[in-house]
Amino acid sequence: MQPRTIRNVLAASVALGLAVTGMASADPVDDELIIDGDLKIVTQAPAPEHLQDVMDTIWSGWHFREDDTRAMQMDDFDNPGMIFVDRGLDRWNASMGTEDKSCASCHEGPESMKGLRAVTPRVDEATGKVMSIEDYVNDCVTTRMGAEALGMTSAPMKDLLALISMQSRGEIVNVAIDGPAAPFWEQGKEMYYTRYGQLEMSCANCHEDNYGLNIRSDHLSQGQINGFPVYRLKDAGLVTARQRFVGCVRDTRAETFGSGSDEFKALELYVASRGNGLAVEGVSVRH
Amino acid sequence: MTIKGILAFAAMGFAGSLAMAEVAPENVAYTDGAIETSLTGTPGDPVAGEKAMTTASLGNCVACHSVTALEAYPFHGTIAPPLDGAPDRWSEAELRGIVANAKMMFDGSFMPAFYKSGPYVRPGDAYTGKAGTEPLPPILSAQQVEDIVAYLMTLKE
Numbered sequence: 001m002q003p004r005t006i007r008n009v010l011a012a013s014v015a016l017g018l019a020v021t022g023m024a025s026a027d028p029v030d031d032e033l034i035i036d037g038d039l040k041i042v043t044q045a046p047a048p049e050h051l052q053d054v055m056d057t058i059w060s061g062w063h064f065r066e067d068d069t070r071a072m073q074m075d076d077f078d079n080p081g082m083i084f085v086d087r088g089l090d091r092w093n094a095s096m097g098t099e100d101k102s103c104a105s106c107h108e109g110p111e112s113m114k115g116l117r118a119v120t121p122r123v124d125e126a127t128g129k130v131m132s133i134e135d136y137v138n139d140c141v142t143t144r145m146g147a148e149a150l151g152m153t154s155a156p157m158k159d160l161l162a163l164i165s166m167q168s169r170g171e172i173v174n175v176a177i178d179g180p181a182a183p184f185w186e187q188g189k190e191m192y193y194t195r196y197g198q199l200e201m202s203c204a205n206c207h208e209d210n211y212g213l214n215i216r217s218d219h220l221s222q223g224q225i226n227g228f229p230v231y232r233l234k235d236a237g238l239v240t241a242r243q244r245f246v247g248c249v250r251d252t253r254a255e256t257f258g259s260g261s262d263e264f265k266a267l268e269l270y271v272a273s274r275g276n277g278l279a280v281e282g283v284s285v286r287h
Numbered sequence: 288m289t290i291k292g293i294l295a296f297a298a299m300g301f302a303g304s305l306a307m308a309e310v311a312p313e314n315v316a317y318t319d320g321a322i323e324t325s326l327t328g329t330p331g332d333p334v335a336g337e338k339a340m341t342t343a344s345l346g347n348c349v350a351c352h353s354v355t356a357l358e359a360y361p362f363h364g365t366i367a368p369p370l371d372g373a374p375d376r377w378s379e380a381e382l383r384g385i386v387a388n389a390k391m392m393f394d395g396s397f398m399p400a401f402y403k404s405g406p407y408v409r410p411g412d413a414y415t416g417k418a419g420t421e422p423l424p425p426i427l428s429a430q431q432v433e434d435i436v437a438y439l440m441t442l443k444e
Binding site: 194195196197198199200201205209210213214215216217246249250251252253254255256 | 343347349350351361362363364365366390397399400403407408409410411412413414415416417418419423426
């Protein structure tokens with residue numbers, strides 16, 4: 001009844017066959033993401049040090065999408081995600097809550113958020129909590145504006161997230177993994193390698209061991225989040241990183257985690273760090 | 288008795304009668320990754336096997352494997368070795384073991400265990416994202432495992 005290791009020549013040749021298929025189509029599309037003809041986005045980079053024993057190069061999910069999907073992201077006019085950025089600006093300037101203040105009342109223009117997307121999630125020194133942009137927004141909404149917290153995946157939250165993320169477009173992701181972040185990073189890493197659900201699959205099974213290959217019609221990427229929020233053609237809407245995690249865990253026939261859960265905060269920090277070296281894409285387009 | 292009660296009772300009776308002929312997932316005996324005897328005693332139906340192999344909520348074998356004879360079903364995966372000629376490489380008992388729980392044959396395999404009820408890490412209720420209660424119903428029924436094995440046996444080269 002014990003599982004055993006591959007024991008015979010036959011099995012070895014199966015493993016070899018697998019490796020060979022892997023080689024054949026493992027290549028992400030060789031292309032460059034240049035937006036509106038002048039803004040070059042780093043979508044391929046040497047793996048950060050903590051990943052160097054498992055991969056040499058990290059790739060944005062952009063490289064794994066079809067030609068027409070990639071093209072949509074090369075022109076802001078064609079990128080359906082830009083509508084959300086515009087809506088985010090309206091929300092930024094609108095007053096809300098008992099304090100009757102808008103984000104602009106305290107932060108002036110959204111440019112004040114430049115750089116934030118590249119370094120979050122991060123651990124807040126004062127509270128010791130993992131903070132992503134969503135968490136910061138809700139902190140201001142509830143403690144400084146006197147309003148109800150926005151739903152993690154609600155339309156106003158995603159609009160603001162799109163707007164804030166855009167301010168860092170092109171900046172290189174550099175999420176801290178040491179110091180106060182270390183325990184959360186370890187927790188996220190452990191989750192990344194845990195085989196969840198009835199299908200017993202970990203993030204790594206798909207996005208580390210098999211990226212570049214096809215699972216049915218899906219071309220597997222490395223599951224990077226530098227492109228988030230993503231405009232997903234399939235959903236005709238904006239998707240946050242944690243929303244994506246919810247779906248990926250659910251699809252292993254597992255009990256998934258909530259998009260606001262502490263577990264997914266830790267996982268988001270860890271997954272973000274796997275993309276240290278890639279550029280923030282602002283709002284990207286995926287199928 | 289409430290409708291729910293009647294249904295549950297009927298379901299129990301159904302499971303009970305099947306259990307007489309079927310080997311439950313927790314009672315399957317693996318020998319070097321193989322299962323020597325049929326799980327049901329009823330010969331597998333290769334036509335039903337083909338359906339289970341290509342249906343996303345069932346075997347979905349083509350998600351990872353390609354099968355030349357199943358080319359009519361689009362989008363075969365490239366993750367796992369093609370299944371053409373599988374019965375030239377494996378005996379029927381070995382194929383039954385691989386389909387029921389490939390991890391018994393290939394340690395740590397990426398291939399899901401299709402005839403297993405637990406234990407799992409955060410078992411879910413199918414694809415709902417909600418919690419499931421172990422023992423989970425296996426992804427494939429015992430007869431579907433037999434049907435798929437019967438289909439695989441037709442893939443001689």
